[in-house]
Amino acid sequence: MSQQKHQAFIALGSNIEPRDQYLRNAVKMVSNQGGRICQQSSIYETAPVGYVEQASFLNMVNEIETTLSSMELLAICQEIEQELGRVRTIDKGPRTVDLDILLFNNENSELKKLILPHPRMHERAFVLVPLCEIAPTLLHPTNGEKMVSLLRGLPEEALQDVKQWSEK
Numbered sequence: 001m002s003q004q005k006h007q008a009f010i011a012l013g014s015n016i017e018p019r020d021q022y023l024r025n026a027v028k029m030v031s032n033q034g035g036r037i038c039q040q041s042s043i044y045e046t047a048p049v050g051y052v053e054q055a056s057f058l059n060m061v062n063e064i065e066t067t068l069s070s071m072e073l074l075a076i077c078q079e080i081e082q083e084l085g086r087v088r089t090i091d092k093g094p095r096t097v098d099l100d101i102l103l104f105n106n107e108n109s110e111l112k113k114l115i116l117p118h119p120r121m122h123e124r125a126f127v128l129v130p131l132c133e134i135a136p137t138l139l140h141p142t143n144g145e146k147m148v149s150l151l152r153g154l155p156e157e158a159l160q161d162v163k164q165w166s167e168k
Contacts, residue, residue: 003067008035009102009135010064010077011118011127015048015057015094020167022084022097023058029080030099034073035066041130047161049124050092058165061102061130070104074114077101102127106141117141122150125158 010030014022023043031037041061048054066073077099085096100118107116117140121127128151131138136148151159 006035006066006068006070006105007038008064008066008070008073008104009131009138010034010062011059011098011100011102011121011130012062013046013057013059013098013100013126014096015055016096017055019058020165023060025084026080026097026099027060027062029083030062030064030076033080034068034076035064037062037064039063039134041133043165044126044130045163045165046126048092049126051090054094057126059126059130059162061127061134063134070101070107070109070114070116071111073104074101100127102131103138103141108141123154125151125154125162128154129159129162 012023012026020043027040043058043060046057046059048057068076081097081099101114101116102118102121104116109116122140128147132147132151136146138147140147140150
């Protein structure tokens with residue numbers, strides 16, 4: 001008997017060196033524990049949002065296929081963050097790695113620990129740029145808009161803070 005497969009999109013970010021290595025390790029761990037990676041965006045360097053007195057972030061988005069529930073996937077993501085040394089001292093502050101479930105199938109749910117779709121994804125260029133790279137026509141579960149339309153709706157200055165990253 002086969003288990004049901006789910007589609008999830010996970011945003012990954014890091015702004016503590018070695019940022020790219022933290023992202024690579026997190027991707028590998030998601031692949032080993034969370035599910036099969038179907039698509040992976042490029043890495044983007046982005047300005048911090050909220051608490052701005054910190055280093056720039058590297059961000060990316062992965063699409064995965066998983067047999068886990070959304071809550072099981074959340075637990076795996078939090079374990080990976082912890083294993084890679086994430087410490088939560090300042091809200092939106094520096095972090096070794098951050099994993100956020102953006103979308104899980106077309107779920108629209110609001111639990112204490114997990115809100116789907118991610119409640120602020122449509123406001124964040126650092127999420128929408130890499131997401132649109134791999135799934136531009138994906139529909140937002142609550143408003144039915146294509147991701148590329150949400151991206152086009154962001155202010156120009158927000159997009160200027162998102163640059164494709166390349167290793168030096």
